[in-house]
Amino acid sequence: MARWETSALPEAEQFEFYEQVICRAFVPLRPIAHVRGGGFASTVETRPLGALNRASVASRRQATHHGPGEVSDTDEAYYFVNLQLEGRCLARQGNTESLIAPGQLTVLDTTRPFYLDFDQDWRMLSFRVPHSFLDGRFAGGRLATAQTIDDRGAGAAAVAFTRTLWSIGDDVPDYAAEDLTRAFAAVVTAALSSAAPDDELLRPSVSRALVVQYLHEHLADPALSVGTVSRALALSPRRLHTLFEGSDETFAAALRTLRMRRAAELLADPARTVTAVGAAVGYPDPASFSRAFRRVHGEPPAAFRRGPHELQAASARIA
Numbered sequence: 001m002a003r004w005e006t007s008a009l010p011e012a013e014q015f016e017f018y019e020q021v022i023c024r025a026f027v028p029l030r031p032i033a034h035v036r037g038g039g040f041a042s043t044v045e046t047r048p049l050g051a052l053n054r055a056s057v058a059s060r061r062q063a064t065h066h067g068p069g070e071v072s073d074t075d076e077a078y079y080f081v082n083l084q085l086e087g088r089c090l091a092r093q094g095n096t097e098s099l100i101a102p103g104q105l106t107v108l109d110t111t112r113p114f115y116l117d118f119d120q121d122w123r124m125l126s127f128r129v130p131h132s133f134l135d136g137r138f139a140g141g142r143l144a145t146a147q148t149i150d151d152r153g154a155g156a157a158a159v160a161f162t163r164t165l166w167s168i169g170d171d172v173p174d175y176a177a178e179d180l181t182r183a184f185a186a187v188v189t190a191a192l193s194s195a196a197p198d199d200e201l202l203r204p205s206v207s208r209a210l211v212v213q214y215l216h217e218h219l220a221d222p223a224l225s226v227g228t229v230s231r232a233l234a235l236s237p238r239r240l241h242t243l244f245e246g247s248d249e250t251f252a253a254a255l256r257t258l259r260m261r262r263a264a265e266l267l268a269d270p271a272r273t274v275t276a277v278g279a280a281v282g283y284p285d286p287a288s289f290s291r292a293f294r295r296v297h298g299e300p301p302a303a304f305r306r307g308p309h310e311l312q313a314a315s316a317r318i319a
Contacts, residue, residue, distance in 0.1 A: 001048075025057075033060065049165065049172060052129060056123070082126045083162045084101060084124050086121070091106050105155065107149075108145050114145070154191045162184075211233065262281050
């Protein structure tokens with residue numbers, strides 16, 4: 001956790017310090033004070049949560065620019081999910097301009113210029129989310145940024161979850177932090193979708209390839225199932241099954257293939273025990289791993305690692 005306050009500094013130095021702080025806490029931004037002189041009282045607090053950077057900001061009237069120069073100076077691709085708590089913010093990105101009032105959310109993309117204008121002193125929660133947690137969830141791969149998300153329906157869930165996430169401390173295990181970040185991405189996805197139900201670009205769209213990628217990244221999780229993957233990717237179980245219709249394998253068969261192929265690859269490393277290989281692909285019980293491996297490869301893991309084998313490109317086939 002980090003916290004900065006300008007009020008302890010001489011008034012003449014407060015704005016310059018604030019400008020330096022927000023660039024450290026977020027991405028390159030250029031604040032423009034609406035009122036010169038009289039100090040620039042501001043407070044910025046950040047709390048990391050896995051890949052998510054949570055921040056609370058309270059400041060004076062200003063414009064904040066993330067223009068072409070700031071975009072080129074930004075090293076990574078992020079989305080900001082901003083919850084307005086006090087004051088109003090006019091947000092503009094691309095052809096979209098929205099007035100964000102207290103209790104409303106908006107999403108901004110750091111890979112494109114955006115502009116904010118606060119007409120009064122303000123306070124907000126601003127969560128910086130890596131692109132990878134939201135990309136691929138919408139048809140066409142595009143999110144509708146700078147639009148207003150009201151605190152109604154799915155938007156209410158996103159607003160409530162944003163407030164709850166801010167209140168969580170820093171002592172969260174890594175696996176729980178990742179789950180919370182993915183859950184946050186899911187509720188933001190739902191809120192964006194419901195905010196513009198008639199826009200075809202905003203209908204959730206998860207491909208089979210995205211599901212397979214998620215499985216690849218979580219093969220060590222023994223709880224992987226239709227239910228857990230559906231929740232993580234904000235899909236209904238029926239929709240998840242539909243993604244595998246017309247392919248060579250069902251969801252369950254695809255997961256088994258990915259696990260057993262990865263197990264065969266890991267067995268090539270003599271430094272890994274059979275038990276460790278099983279745990280790495282979601283089988284903490286060695287006996288269960290041996291049975292599952294034999295069903296796919298025709299022999300138990302120990303016998304398999306003693307002989308030469310040519311692995312088939314199963315993952316390419318199911319993706």
